[in-house]
Amino acid sequence: MYADRKSVFIDIQPENVRNLRKWFDAYVASFNTGDSDFQKNITLKDDHSRCVCREIRELGSQIGLFQNELLLCEVIGLFHDVGRFDQYARFQTFADMLSVNHAELGVEILKENKVLCCFPEELKDLIFRIISYHNLADLPLEETTTCLFYTRLLRDADKLDIWRVVTEYYSNSTTHSNRAIELSLPDTNNISREVYEDIMNRQIVDVRHIKNINDFKLLQVGWVYDINFLPTLEKIRDRRYLEKINAVLTDSVEVKEIFSAVESYLYEKLKDNMVQLYA
Numbered sequence: 001m002y003a004d005r006k007s008v009f010i011d012i013q014p015e016n017v018r019n020l021r022k023w024f025d026a027y028v029a030s031f032n033t034g035d036s037d038f039q040k041n042i043t044l045k046d047d048h049s050r051c052v053c054r055e056i057r058e059l060g061s062q063i064g065l066f067q068n069e070l071l072l073c074e075v076i077g078l079f080h081d082v083g084r085f086d087q088y089a090r091f092q093t094f095a096d097m098l099s100v101n102h103a104e105l106g107v108e109i110l111k112e113n114k115v116l117c118c119f120p121e122e123l124k125d126l127i128f129r130i131i132s133y134h135n136l137a138d139l140p141l142e143e144t145t146t147c148l149f150y151t152r153l154l155r156d157a158d159k160l161d162i163w164r165v166v167t168e169y170y171s172n173s174t175t176h177s178n179r180a181i182e183l184s185l186p187d188t189n190n191i192s193r194e195v196y197e198d199i200m201n202r203q204i205v206d207v208r209h210i211k212n213i214n215d216f217k218l219l220q221v222g223w224v225y226d227i228n229f230l231p232t233l234e235k236i237r238d239r240r241y242l243e244k245i246n247a248v249l250t251d252s253v254e255v256k257e258i259f260s261a262v263e264s265y266l267y268e269k270l271k272d273n274m275v276q277l278y279a
């Protein structure tokens with residue numbers, strides 16, 4: 001199983017990862033301005049990066065990856081959003097459409113600072129490609145199976161932690177709102193027809209259809225259609241992420257239909273017991 005992931009020799013030692021973590025700590029610390037509102041969003045992405053690193057490692061061990069492969073997982077988890085800090089410092093937003101593509105910016109930062117100089121060219125290049133693809137709507141299917149394998153694992157881990165961040169946020173947002181998390185969207189009562197249709201057609205929500213905070217919450221609901229590995233689906237079920245988002249949406253017929261559609265998809269896939277959903 002997963003034999004297709006082994007076309008690149010992954011020569012990574014635990015010491016490499018320890019050193020990369022030190023670089024990451026110092027890099028994040030360099031954004032500390034003493035301004036507490038600004039710092040809150042730097043800390044948000046610092047915590048998210050570390051959590052994605054943990055999530056991807058756990059997913060990797062659940063699907064039986066070897067030690068060196070798990071170390072690669074840690075590296076891509078830790079650095080996948082390294083562009084977020086500079087993005088926020090320069091534009092005060094996490095909305096790529098209003099600023100820069102944070103994945104590409106992250107790759108530029110890693111290259112400029114020669115952060116991955118301890119690795120051979122082929123491995124460095126693989127890591128850059130995985131990071132640059134992690135936020136794309138559609139993956140470049142002409143890519144190598146190794147690259148697509150790790151990109152899919154990273155995207156699963158990233159979503160798992162974003163669900164943690166947003167569900168914690170939604171349950172407290174009436175008292176502590178953060179425009180950066182909500183991407184500065186208006187808080188209207190409706191949901192957009194196109195968003196409803198995307199989800200009912202079992203498609204991930206097209207970001208161009210998002211007009212308000214409810215749509216944004218539904219975008220995260222529709223991510224269930226873009227999950228690649230069985231342990232990720234099990235975590236979505238066990239952590240009750242869908243139920244938590246449902247609880248912060250108005251109780252309309254459309255919302256009920258959406259959750260019924262997405263939950264049946266989730267339970268269908270879990271019942272199929274498919275380990276590698278995209279195969």
Ligand SMILES: [Fe+2]
Nearest residue numbers: 052080081158
């Ligand atoms: Fe992320």
